[in-house]
Amino acid sequence: MPIGDDRNDREHVKYVQNVIKEKESTNLCPKCGSKLVLRVVKQSVNEGNEFYGCSNYPKCRYTATVI
Ligand SMILES: [Zn+2]
Numbered sequence: 779m780p781i782g783d784d785r786n787d788r789e790h791v792k793y794v795q796n797v798i799k800e801k802e803s804t805n806l807c808p809k810c811g812s813k814l815v816l817r818v819v820k821q822s823v824n825e826g827n828e829f830y831g832c833s834n835y836p837k838c839r840y841t842a843t844v845i
Pocket of ligand 1: 838840
């Protein structure tokens with residue numbers, strides 16, 4: 779049985795989903811170009827709030843609020 783198009787389609791869907799995922803998570807720090815990671819405030823009055831912090835922390839202290 780030859781490898782059908784069905785399998786290729788599934789591989790393609792997987793690939794596209796990965797691309798979308800990659801796009802969603804690719805927030806780059808405007809200061810140093812590192813990836814931004816989702817963090818949660820653990821101290822202060824804003825405890826529990828989510829924000830993006832630079833993965834280069836503490837070298838880079840850039841943060842962005844989650845919209
Ligand atoms: Zn940074």
